[in-house]
Amino acid sequence: MKTLKNTMLFLSALLPVACSNNKTDYDASGIFESTEVIVSSQVSGQLMEFTVTEGQQLQADSYLGYVDTTQLYLKKQQLMASRTAVSSRSTSVPRQIASLKEQIATQKRELARFGNLVKLNAANQKQVDDIQSQLSVLEKQLAAQTELLVNNNQGISGESTALESQIAQIEDQLLKSRITSPIQGTVLTKYAEQGEFTAPGKALFKVSDMQQMYLRAYITSDQLTQLKQGQSVTVYADFGEEQMRTYPGTISWIADKAEFTPKTIQTRNERANLVYAVKIAVTNDGYLKNGMYGEVKFNATKP
Secondary structure: OOHHHHHHHHHHHHHHHHHHHHHHHOOEEEEEEEEEEEEEOOOOOOEEEEEEOOOOEEOOOOOEEOOOOHHHHHHHHHHHHHHHHHHHOOHHHHHHOHHHHHHHHHHHHHHHHHHHHOOOOOOOOOHHHHHHHHHHHHHHHHHHHHHHHHHHHHHHHHHHHHHHHHHHHHHHHHHOEEEEOOHHHEEEOOOOOOOEOOOOEEEEEEEEEEOOOOEEEEHHHHHHEEEEOEEEEEEEEEEEOEEEEEEEEEEOOOOOOOOEEOOOOOOOOOOOEEEEEEEEEEEEEOOOOOOOOOEOOOOOOOO
């Protein structure tokens, strides 16, 4: 009986050692994180509609509500009316100078006719000179009138272009008044409620892409030579009480500079002062959460 008791004590003493040795099988450990985006308001106004709830699954560009656009709509209507009024002031240059052109054509015909009469001694030179003088006056009037009309139309065109730009700005603000999700993901936090007043830069909600998770781990310099970007590794998620779940992972990023060992992170060589951060992409099966601890093994897959 005494021998059995001693054996039990010996095995119980070995159990913590075995668990400890099992942890050393991992090459690095870290924390799971995801891509998080804080969506903020882009315009000022009251939240007329805001259908966001925490935990809601969102698609990219999905419509979630809008900020009050009454003043923007009225401003756009005013600008469109001004654009119509400005456009109505524009004149047709060919139509406005048609009469002068016809007078010039008539004078040219008269000049040719009297020129022939002078050759036949049926008219005097003074008549030809008078017609030439009138023709010169009409041509100058035509040039002045054309220049005036063109300049007037150019000024109207400039006003119209300025109004078009203002209308485009209003349309852009109207578009930014719509609240949408920039990515597909899960709503983590809601910062505002329908009916509240918002302003540019004020946070509305936080959304996270929970389908593609990343394990941020830290490795020592001697491990760095064993890794390359795109390399496949094995990731273990720690669910507590010695429950581990295995995931295939891919190294998506390796830091190009070393940093001091984070206090909350353990590496294979705990005596190392400098470590390199790596990010390992893992497809989430629904069990992984932000802040959960994980382990990774590199030795199974080497470049």
